[in-house]
Amino acid sequence: MSHITLDPGDLFAVPASSPRDMRGPRVGPQPSLWDKLLRRPAPAPSASPWGTITEAHEIAPGVMWFRANARSGYRLSPRRQKALPRSMRTVDGWYEDTTEWAAVAVVFANIFDEMPAGGEASGRSLYELGKETLKHWRPEAFEGWFETSLDMDEIWSLPVMRFHRLHADRWMALGSFHASYGYVIEAGGPRPHVRAKRGGDPPYGAVTGLPRAEIRRFAVEVGELHQGRGKPFLIDPDRHAEIAIEEDAVLA
Template sequence: MTGGSLSKDLSTPDGSAVEFGRSADGMPLARVGDLVFAMVSARDGQHFLASAWRVSRPLEHLNRDDFYSHHGSVEDEAAFRVRMIEQAEHCRELHALARQTAGVSCSTPWGPSQGATIYVDGIVSHTTASHGGFELSAARNAAAHPLLRIDDGFYEEDAAWAIVALTFPQLFTRYERKIADRTVRDSWPEAWEAIHDRRLAPGASHEKDGREFQRQHAEDWIVIAALRSDHHAGMTEVIATIGGARDARAEERRFLVRSDDYMAGRFGFVIDETKHAAYNGPSSFATWRGRAG
């Protein structure tokens, strides 16, 4: 399942107005409370969000080496500014919710609890050495929609946490509610449609779009591995199977695709046999070297 992890949310103290600026090496920066965020350039014109904690120096004195935490991609500087304003609003709302941290000695499906945040009586978020998530009392768990309810009342932090936010929206910030809605759409689209009594449009759910992609391309060759060819300049050598199957018994074929044309996409690259040549020559894949055909 693809969803937004609660553990990836960023929190800073209340009263966090945004201070925008640029680093010594030209990166867009924003200070929100104790965190400074940077829009860092990556390959192929992409950008990602990085942060540094408790950096008190002026923004114009900072550089790339000051930033270490990675928080996903960001489209451009306009999107960066919107995200930072949203972050400041999230922090103010988080402070107003007054969640309580506590030491709780108990077992969870992810191991012994090493720390807990109490949202209200009967709703506790646990952290453990390896993972974490919510524990709901029987009474609180009964409020979850039957299509999403987890019987034991434990909701892991990668995706299932969003079910708790959907059930108790008053306990979460606007930003958290937005991420939760997207997570439920991406992970449990049929449940989302039943709860909201409307269908999700194409592009609104990763899970639903993935199923449609598989339906449309069930008989097509879909790439499961790719690398730049050592034997043909400007070409990418790919291995493909029917429907993108990753089964040891699935037939595999190799193709050459122009590197400028190759982009994996959300669910995989579909071979067009009228454009992409089947290839049986020397391979750049170690697993294919010495194999015939």
């Protein structure tokens, strides 16, 4: 599946700067649904896991769309975060624009079904695109949320399965970012690392039925992990040094 940009430039119009501007006559086309929904959160956060926020709009109470230096996506308030099933939440409440955002779109269908998608998905709503994205990359979450079952032929053809087959000989970080990330104590201080398994872990991993398959640890910086969020994180042995540690050397 090709990457869909969620925020084409013509999709977000800057809200009127004052009540007078909002009441006055408008020049040009009538406001789109996006124009009516978007408003600046107060106060708007200045930073995200992907760097400084350059633009932010609250599309509904507690649901903020943002653009950062490298990525865009959504941030949920604590109350909105609780509306998502635990299995679909991110720990930090931020949802990047590749796959994580799909959980927000399907749970808050009443909001995202009214918002048009742009780019290659033009003519569809963000809810429809989110539903498809969730199915492609988190089929177990898709089945749980929509109370359905996918047949094996369909599951085998999904992008997440193709990704794991393509990289069956690569080391992949296990679990989510927050579940797989830790520190190892060294002379120079705590050093970040991830746990990884060749081919990934079930249910998507190419090597299944091997619960005791070898697990190794690699040094990966926090910023790089955040940049790679949304899809399985692949270890590059040329950049991510393997580290050997004792169990009592790991910090929670």
